[in-house]
Amino acid sequence: MTSIPGPNSQAALDRKALAVAAGVSATVPIAAVAAGGGVVVDADGNSFIDLGSGIAVTSIGNAHPKVVDAIATQAAQFTHTCFMISPYSAYIEVAEALNRVTPGDHAKKSALFNSGAEAVENAVKIARAYTKKNAVVAFEHAYHGRTNLTMALTAKAMPYKSGFGPFAPDIYRVAGSYPYRDGLSGEEAARRAITQIEKTIGAADLAAVIIEPIQGEGGFVVPADGFLGAIVSWCRDNDVVFIADEVQSGFARTGAMFASEHFGIIPDLITTAKGIAGGMPLAAVTGRAEIMDAAHAGGLGGTYGGNPVACAAALAAIDVYETEGLIERAREIEELVTTRFKAVQAEDPRIGDVRGRGAMMAVEFVDPATNMPDAALASLIAKACISSGVIVLTCGTFGNIIRLLPPLSISPALLVEGLDVIIETLARAPHAAAAK
Ligand SMILES: *Cc1c(COP(=O)(O)O)cnc(C)c1O
Numbered sequence: 001m002t003s004i005p006g007p008n009s010q011a012a013l014d015r016k017a018l019a020v021a022a023g024v025s026a027t028v029p030i031a032a033v034a035a036g037g038g039v040v041v042d043a044d045g046n047s048f049i050d051l052g053s054g055i056a057v058t059s060i061g062n063a064h065p066k067v068v069d070a071i072a073t074q075a076a077q078f079t080h081t082c083f084m085i086s087p088y089s090a091y092i093e094v095a096e097a098l099n100r101v102t103p104g105d106h107a108k109k110s111a112l113f114n115s116g117a118e119a120v121e122n123a124v125k126i127a128r129a130y131t132k133k134n135a136v137v138a139f140e141h142a143y144h145g146r147t148n149l150t151m152a153l154t155a156k157a158m159p160y161k162s163g164f165g166p167f168a169p170d171i172y173r174v175a176g177s178y179p180y181r182d183g184l185s186g187e188e189a190a191r192r193a194i195t196q197i198e199k200t201i202g203a204a205d206l207a208a209v210i211i212e213p214i215q216g217e218g219g220f221v222v223p224a225d226g227f228l229g230a231i232v233s234w235c236r237d238n239d240v241v242f243i244a245d246e247v248q249s250g251f252a253r254t255g256a257m258f259a260s261e262h263f264g265i266i267p268d269l270i271t272t273a274k275g276i277a278g279g280m281p282l283a284a285v286t287g288r289a290e291i292m293d294a295a296h297a298g299g300l301g302g303t304y305g306g307n308p309v310a311c312a313a314a315l316a317a318i319d320v321y322e323t324e325g326l327i328e329r330a331r332e333i334e335e336l337v338t339t340r341f342k343a344v345q346a347e348d349p350r351i352g353d354v355r356g357r358g359a360m361m362a363v364e365f366v367d368p369a370t371n372m373p374d375a376a377l378a379s380l381i382a383k384a385c386i387s388s389g390v391i392v393l394t395c396g397t398f399g400n401i402i403r404l405l406p407p408l409s410i411s412p413a414l415l416v417e418g419l420d421v422i423i424e425t426l427a428r429a430p431h432a433a434a435a436k
Helices: 007-019 065-077 089-101 116-131 148-153 186-200 227-237 259-263 308-323 326-347 375-387 412-428
Strands: 032-036 039-042 047-050 108-113 135-139 171-174 206-211 241-245 269-272 283-288 351-357 360-365 393-395 401-404
Touching (some): 108 116, 116 148, 116 283, 171 186, 206 227, 227 241, 326 360, 326 412, 375 393, 375 401
Antiparallel strands (some): 032 039, 108 283, 351 360
C-alpha cells in the first residue's frame, strides 16, 4: 500500500526512538497491528508474507483460534497465583505433555520458566546440582540467550555480548560439526570435540555439554550424521549431563517433534520455549527424573514461571502440533524450499549452501571466488525482501545466511510467493564487489 515504512509506521518508529531503549532494535521497520494466516499487517495496511514467525514462535500460525480461546478462558478464571505459592493443574498438564512428547520413554519431569534463556540457565543449574561439578561446554556458533550465563554460552560477540562482560566463569567452547565449512564426518568432528574437552577441560570437572541439535542464530548448522550420537555416548560414559537446547528447533519445526529425533539421540535434559505456546511467553526444562529432582526444594522456580495463561496456551498449541499435521507440513516446506533453492544454486555460485530440516531452512551466501561469507549480500536481500513485503531474517556468526522460518501452517501458494520474491531479489542483486 505504501513504501516501507509507511507514514503510520514511521510515526510509531519515531516514538519508539524517543521512548524505547536504543539497544532494543527492530529488523522490520513497521508497526504491526494484526497477524495470522502467514501474513503480518502493519499500521498502513501493508501485508507482509511472514517467513520468520517471530523467530520460530508462531509455528502453528499467529493468533491460532484454539490458543486464543484457551487464553481467554483461562484469563477469565485467574491470571496468576504463583505456582510456587498455589499450584494449578494447567502447569502440571504442560509438564505431563512435555514429558510425553520429548524424546525417550524413560521417567521424565519438567519445570517451567518464562524464556528460552531462563530455561537454559536452569538446565545448567540442574546439571550442576546433579553432577556436583561446575564446568560447562558449549560449541562454536552456539546461541543460548542474553542473560549473563547464556551470554557466556553464546558464541557471537556482536550484538549479543560486546560490552556486556564479565561473563559467567567455567564455560568452555569447542568446535562442533559444520559439514559445509569443516568437511569432517560426524565421527571426525566428534573425535575433535571430545579430544579438546578431555585435554583442555577434563571430564572430572565437567557438569554438562549443551548443544543445539540444529543450530539456530549461529546459522542453521545441521551437524554431520553420527556427531551428536558420539557426543551423547561420551557424556554417558563420563557422568556429564547432555543438554539439548531445542528452544528454536523444537515443536515440529524441523519435521520432527524435536530435532534430536533426526539424529536418534535421547538428551538427558532438553530446553524448550519459542514454539511452545503459540506466542505466549513460556519455557521449560524437561529431562530424566533423577536429574530433574537433583535440585533442592525451592531451588527452582520464579514468580511468573509457568503462568496459567501461558500454560493454557501451551496445552492448546501442543494439541495443534499433534492433531493438525504440522510435522508433515514442515517436511513439505523442506521439500519445496530445497527444490527451489538447489535449482537457483545450480545457476548462481553466490549460494554456497542450502541446508536445514523441515521449516528451518537456510541459504548461505558466499563470495564465489573465495568461498568466504558474504554478509553484505544476505543483508541486502533481507532488506530488499522486507521492502517488497516478505519478512526474511538473517543469521550466522558471519551474518551471511538467510533463514526461513515460516509458520508451519502457511499455505503453499503464499510460501511460493515469498520464495519467488527472495529468488527475484537475488537475481537482481549486483554480483561481488558491487554488492558491498
Ligand atoms: C532464542 C533462543 C534462546 C533464548 O530464548 P529467549 O526466549 O530469547 O530467552 C536460547 N536458545 C536457543 C537455541 C534459541 O534459539
